[in-house]
Amino acid sequence: xxxxxxxxxxxxxxxxxxxxxxTWLQExxxxxxxxxxxxxxxxxxxxxxxxxxIENGFSRVPSDSMEAWAAAxxxxxxxFARHLLAFYEPELHKLLFEVKS
Amino acid sequence: xxxxxxxLAFPPRAASGDWRPDELAALAHLFPADGANHWDVGTTExxxxxFYVLGPAPDFECVLCVSRLAHGYxxxxxxxxxxxxxxxxxxxxxxxxxAAMRGSRSFxxxxxxxxxxxxxxxxxxxxxxxxxxQELLVRVAPQLAAFV
Numbered sequence: 001x002x003x004x005x006x007x008x009x010x011x012x013x014x015x016x017x018x019x020x021x022x023t024w025l026q027e028x029x030x031x032x033x034x035x036x037x038x039x040x041x042x043x044x045x046x047x048x049x050x051x052x053x054i055e056n057g058f059s060r061v062p063s064d065s066m067e068a069w070a071a072a073x074x075x076x077x078x079x080f081a082r083h084l085l086a087f088y089e090p091e092l093h094k095l096l097f098e099v100k101s
Numbered sequence: 102x103x104x105x106x107x108x109l110a111f112p113p114r115a116a117s118g119d120w121r122p123d124e125l126a127a128l129a130h131l132f133p134a135d136g137a138n139h140w141d142v143g144t145t146e147x148x149x150x151x152f153y154v155l156g157p158a159p160d161f162e163c164v165l166c167v168s169r170l171a172h173g174y175x176x177x178x179x180x181x182x183x184x185x186x187x188x189x190x191x192x193x194x195x196x197x198x199x200a201a202m203r204g205s206r207s208f209x210x211x212x213x214x215x216x217x218x219x220x221x222x223x224x225x226x227x228x229x230x231x232x233x234x235q236e237l238l239v240r241v242a243p244q245l246a247a248f249v
Contacts, residue, residue, distance in 0.1 A: 012161065036147065046183060048147075052144075062181065
């Protein structure tokens with residue numbers, strides 16, 4: 001992916017975490033043996049471009065379609081949602097799942 | 102023809118690969134970066150180019166995404182909902198203007214499209230008027246000068 005001149009030089013935490021989520025999703029898709037187009041078909045999307053939008057770290061998997069994504073990738077919905085929550089809402093994930101020391 | 106004409110030329114669609122400079126210039130003109138908004142580009146796995154209009158810092162979350170596919174251009178909001186589809190960038194810009202008026206999508210996407218639509222309207226409707234006025238002035242000025 002080519003970075004344009006527009007975004008600020010310092011990468012904020014939310015951007016970095018979204019990129020990491022995108023990379024993880026891409027890994028899971030490849031592990032499932034799917035192309036972006038095939039995943040979009042399984043999700044019933046008219047265009048596959050939204051998959052790329054997410055994997056490139058610019059958008060999130062919408063909450064209301066997490067179950068469908070999990071099914072398409074062969075991951076338990078709870079595990080899938082919890083993993084993405086760690087990227088998208090790290091503070092909430094910490095409160096919900098991380099053990100206090 | 103005036104020397105200060107600022108016409109947004111909409112280039113023909115490229116087959117595949119990265120954005121061509123003229124396509125990118127047209128998109129950057131429609132969705133210019135300012136203090137609050139930014140843009141970025143990327144490609145899909147199949148090599149189709151994408152243009153991301155990003156929201157404000159610190160999240161820089163995508164509010165609109167323009168993708169060029171084999172049959173044309175597709176515009177989606179940050180949640181992947183289709184906002185517009187068009188075979189050319191010219192028609193795409195018009196579709197963006199219509200989508201902005203429909204108001205059925207997310208608020209941020211609508212505002213972004215509305216700004217693009219207003220900019221397009223100014224270029225299409227107002228600039229030619231300025232251009233005509235200037236041309237008229239150029240023609241009339243020597244005659245006026247003759248009276249002085």
